Amino acid sequence: MAAERAKADSQTETWNDPDAVPYIRIENVTKKFGDFVAVNNVSLDVYRGELFALLGGSGCGKTTLLRMLAGFEQPTTGKIYIDGVDMADIPPYERPTNMMFQSYALFPHMTVEQNVSFGLKQDRVPADEIKKRVGDILDMVQMRNFAHRKPHQLSGGQRQRVALARSLVKEPKLLLLDEPLGALDKKLREATQFEIMNIQDRLGITFMVVTHDQEEAMTLATRIGVMNHGQIVQVGTPKEIYEYPNTKFVADFIGSVNLFEGYIQEDEADHVLIASEEAGCPIYIDHGISAAPGAEVFVAIRPEKLELSKTSTGTGHNCTPGTVKGVAYMGNLSVYLVQLDSGKEVKISMSNQRRAAEHAIDWDDRVYVTWHANSPVALLS
Helix, strand or coil: CHHHHHHHHHHCCHHHCCCCCCCEEEEEEEEEECCEEEEEEEEEEECCCCEEEEECCCCCCHHHHHHHHHCCCCCCEEEEEECCEECCCCCHHHCCEEEECCCCCCCCCCCHHHHHHHHHHHCCCCHHHHHHHHHHHHHHCCCHHHCCCCHHHCCHHHHHHHHHHHHHHCCCCEEEEECCCCCCCHHHHHHHHHHHHHHHHHHCCEEEEEECCHHHHHHHCCEEEEEECCEEEEEECHHHHHHCCCCHHHHHHCCCCEEEEEEEEEEECCEEEEECCCCCCCEEECCCCCCCCCCEEEEEECHHHEEEECCCCCCCCCEEEEEEEEEEECCCEEEEEEEECCCCEEEEEEECCCCHHHCCCCCCCEEEEEECCCCCEEEEC
16 A cells, blocks of 8 residues: 555646646744743745645654644734635635544533534535445444544544544545544554545545654655744655654654764765764765765764674774664564764664574674665765
8 A cells, every 4th residue: 555655646736847736835834822932933834735744853843833734823924815815804614624632522421423423414415425435434443333432432543533534524625633543552642643644645645744743744644844942944745754864853753863073074076074083983875965075064864874893894984883782673674773883872773684693793793784885975064
């Protein structure tokens, strides 16, 4: 399924089409609460049919931005357009949106079935269609057996699934989801992620998802906007965000990463050479970065792109000695904590293609940490 989605995404990258018209356009939006700036001069285009994720830590402004799209907050400055219409004077109930709140906001006196069907009844949808759509959506979130219970009779995860069903059942043109899967257990969360993707693909609804969960954003989204201190610091596909972060913050926030401080010795069209005391060896990258010699940089290398060996490559760069200080067996992979001779600790993840008893590297072993020349990313400090 993931492969099919990746193929579809590569064929429909509307954001790379200069003639494409955004479905959502956010222009220089700032939101202040007193002296506090929650959202700081954000501009963003989201295209019809995208599943776009706003990703960031608590207090970064992502939920405030979502609430402004829904109409529950108004920008202090700037404009928001949905389908070409300025939303400045459009109340929430007249916008082509539906929102799933982080707090669920279920009606306590109604059953699960009544909560989910409420919006459809307000829209005067025929009764037989309501019954079918509510039944289908309750099956999707595995809540049909709880259809006649009230919210106080449900667990937190079950209430969250009801809120998700209520948001999806109306099939809005724009669905806004604020931390939609946070209370679900891992297995159900993964299953629901794929169900959300299926619904989005089938109905063509534009989704905007707010989450602090990097794995959730990487799984769900066609593109991700990473937020920090009220600003969007990078927008890109999951692959672009992970493989080519544009700042130290993004590299450190998305997934796990090893960061080495250093300075540029050479910067040519086909390579850059970085001196780094932390790495314990020169770092060679097989492309230039257009920076002046001597410029300070951080080099980011993902744990799965590092390799362990008991012998040196002898090349003089991209190979540094250390000692294994910890090994964590995770089933499909093992994670090694290695203290380099420079004193820097690095994390290496290696696939377990052989049984654990056959692993050649263990605690306290002397090893060499190596990496390919195209694995590091140099970030200007």
